[in-house]
Amino acid sequence: MPKAQADIINKSGDRKRFGTILKGGSKNDSYNPKKTFHKVSTAVIGSPALYDKVGQNALLLLETRGLDTASLYVDKELKDYAISGAQAFQLRRILDLFNMQK
Secondary structure (H helix, E strand, O other): OOHHHHHHHHHHHOOOOOOOOOOOOOOOOOOOHHHOOOOOOOOOOOOHHHHHHHHHHHHHHHHHOOHHHHHHHHHHHHHOOOOOHHHHHHHHHHHHHHHHHO
């Protein structure tokens, strides 16, 4: 093989983004998973005290104004992040049970 042709082949093998799997492929070392921050809220939704308060108000509304108004109140408190989705589900089941007993 002539020397000129060998030099061309060697140069093409030395290109930066022409790595193999064994070499790691990319030469970009700027990504560091330890320095990557994800913007996720750590707020806790639905404290037990607020759950009790919303539950008492929902039962009062059930007795005075009916199931529809009580369910709307639970939905409103869920949208306002006063209670969590699981707590709202539990309250709806409780409201349904009390409504069936009437």
